[in-house]
Amino acid sequence: MTISQAAKNVCKVSTLATSKQETVNSIDKKVYIIGSDFAIKSQASLAAVTSYRVGGPAEWYAAPRNLAALEASVKYAKEHDLTVTILGAGSNLLVSDRGISGLVIATRHLRHSHFDPQTGRLTVAAGESIPSLAWQAADLGWEGLEWAVGIPGTVGGAVVMNAGAHSSCVANMLVSAEVLSPDGTLEIVTPDQLGYAYRTSLLQGSDRIVTQATFQLKPGADPALVVAATKQHKQHRLTTQPYNFPSCGSVFRNPKPHSAGWLIEQTGLKGYQIGGAQVAQLHANFIVNRGGAKANDIFGLIRHIQQRVQDRWSILLEPEVKMIGDFQPV
Ligand SMILES: Cc1cc2nc3c(=O)[nH]c(=O)nc-3n(C[C@H](O)[C@H](O)[C@H](O)COP(=O)(O)OP(=O)(O)OC[C@H]3O[C@@H](n4cnc5c(N)ncnc54)[C@H](O)[C@@H]3O)c2cc1C
Numbered sequence: 001m002t003i004s005q006a007a008k009n010v011c012k013v014s015t016l017a018t019s020k021q022e023t024v025n026s027i028d029k030k031v032y033i034i035g036s037d038f039a040i041k042s043q044a045s046l047a048a049v050t051s052y053r054v055g056g057p058a059e060w061y062a063a064p065r066n067l068a069a070l071e072a073s074v075k076y077a078k079e080h081d082l083t084v085t086i087l088g089a090g091s092n093l094l095v096s097d098r099g100i101s102g103l104v105i106a107t108r109h110l111r112h113s114h115f116d117p118q119t120g121r122l123t124v125a126a127g128e129s130i131p132s133l134a135w136q137a138a139d140l141g142w143e144g145l146e147w148a149v150g151i152p153g154t155v156g157g158a159v160v161m162n163a164g165a166h167s168s169c170v171a172n173m174l175v176s177a178e179v180l181s182p183d184g185t186l187e188i189v190t191p192d193q194l195g196y197a198y199r200t201s202l203l204q205g206s207d208r209i210v211t212q213a214t215f216q217l218k219p220g221a222d223p224a225l226v227v228a229a230t231k232q233h234k235q236h237r238l239t240t241q242p243y244n245f246p247s248c249g250s251v252f253r254n255p256k257p258h259s260a261g262w263l264i265e266q267t268g269l270k271g272y273q274i275g276g277a278q279v280a281q282l283h284a285n286f287i288v289n290r291g292g293a294k295a296n297d298i299f300g301l302i303r304h305i306q307q308r309v310q311d312r313w314s315i316l317l318e319p320e321v322k323m324i325g326d327f328q329p330v
């Protein structure tokens with residue numbers, strides 16, 4: 001970005017200026033615009049905030065810490081005609097090496113949680129960590145989230161993805177979610193409105209932002225037993241899934257009744273590598289970043305796996321990972 005471009009971008013934001021707004025360091029790429037209740041950063045690294053640790057920058061990036069700041073970010077994007085991309089913990093995203101144009105809004109800093117012992121309901125902001133909630137519930141002796149340990153995502157991402165493991169998933173326990181639309185309206189939606197199915201929901205590809213969710217859990221169990229079950233799930237993961245290198249978890253949905261990992265292994269692709277991206281030895285449905293991978297290495301490997309599995313089994317594997325931005329065709 002040139003100085004004049006940076007200055008232009010600052011001007012754009014200054015139209016929203018409040019008395020507390022200031023800009024810092026408009027000479028290099030890191031231009032920060034601090035509003036009364038929100039900040040926008042230009043050319044922010046997305047590799048730093050996604051689990052694959054790859055990809056280019058966000059043209060604009062906001063990480064609101066409360067609902068008002070989220071609403072301000074959405075309003076800002078609308079007024080400046082910026083495409084909005086939502087990021088949770090970035091644990092199911094592959095960001096292109098060219099980065100993302102428009103405004104990336106990270107919801108992982110929206111935080112609050114309330115365990116209501118009267119109803120057994122857990123109401124949490126979109127940015128709360130799913131595995132952290134699983135451990136908190138276990139410590140309280142609340143059953144229902146044992147499966148979620150080891151899924152390094154946020155509540156927002158889990159509600160959108162219908163995250164699941166060990167035969168449970170978000171759809172089974174979600175009571176309602178609060179969503180923010182681009183026009184600024186807040187709405188409470190229930191699971192029957194979200195078209196939930198295996199690893200999918202109507203929120204995928206929609207422009208609605210999850211701000212908080214309420215889950216139904218089961219209080220009253222012996223905490224020691226719930227902690228033990230949670231530990232067991234975590235241990236199972238550590239022995240069957242590669243946690244030692246950056247990944248996005250399972251790359252492909254299972255084409256039921258088959259499992260993607262089995263199909264990929266049987267195709268002889270374990271250990272196959274493009275650049276720094278490798279089909280994991282421990283679990284063939286994981287692509288790991290062995291160090292220095294480019295997003296395009298991972299993208300190329302995804303396409304290679306799809307082609308080889310299609311050739312061998314006549315099954316087209318469907319990516320679970322969300323690929324965002326422009327990728328070079330392979
Ligand atoms: C080691 C590892 C293990 C994993 N294991 C599992 C597993 O067992 N089961 C499983 O289901 N997944 C698993 N995953 C994948 C991932 O953790 C889940 O999909 C998780 O739910 C993604 O949450 P996130 O907050 O990281 O979302 P992100 O990856 O940031 O985003 C995912 C999608 O949700 C959207 N989104 C995120 N937050 C919001 C919001 N507040 N409002 C609207 N849209 C939003 C994004 O735009 C994107 O389309 C694993 C990943 C890793 C790295």
Ligand SMILES: NC(=O)C1=CN([C@@H]2O[C@H](COP(=O)(O)OP(=O)(O)OC[C@H]3O[C@@H](n4cnc5c(N)ncnc54)[C@H](OP(=O)(O)O)[C@@H]3O)[C@@H](O)[C@H]2O)C=CC1
Pocket residue numbers: 051052129131132133135136149150151152153242243244245246247248
């Ligand atoms: N391969 C990859 O790309 C990535 C893998 N990961 C892995 O995913 C897994 C999930 O990630 P993470 O979000 O860190 O989840 P963890 O389950 O490791 O921790 C989540 C939260 O729960 C707490 N916690 C952990 N263990 C216990 C326990 N026995 N009792 C009570 N509280 C506990 C942690 O506290 P405290 O912080 O105090 O430990 C933390 O606040 C981890 O194994 C992590 O290494 C994460 C990101 C990317």
Ligand SMILES: C=C(O[C@H]1[C@H](O)[C@@H](CO)O[C@H](OP(=O)(O)OP(=O)(O)OC[C@H]2O[C@@H](n3ccc(=O)[nH]c3=O)[C@H](O)[C@@H]2O)[C@@H]1NC(C)=O)C(=O)O
Pocket residue numbers: 164165166167240248249250251252253254259260261262263265282283284285320
């Ligand atoms: C990690 C994810 O979710 C995971 C979730 O953690 C686990 C545990 O419940 O079950 C699913 O994995 P999975 O179907 O691969 O489960 P596994 O039990 O590891 O494997 C299924 C079958 O494939 C076989 N398998 C697996 C990997 C491999 O390299 N080779 C192989 O043959 C296993 O032996 C097993 O018979 C989810 N994946 C999908 C795509 O549904 C994710 O979505 O990101």
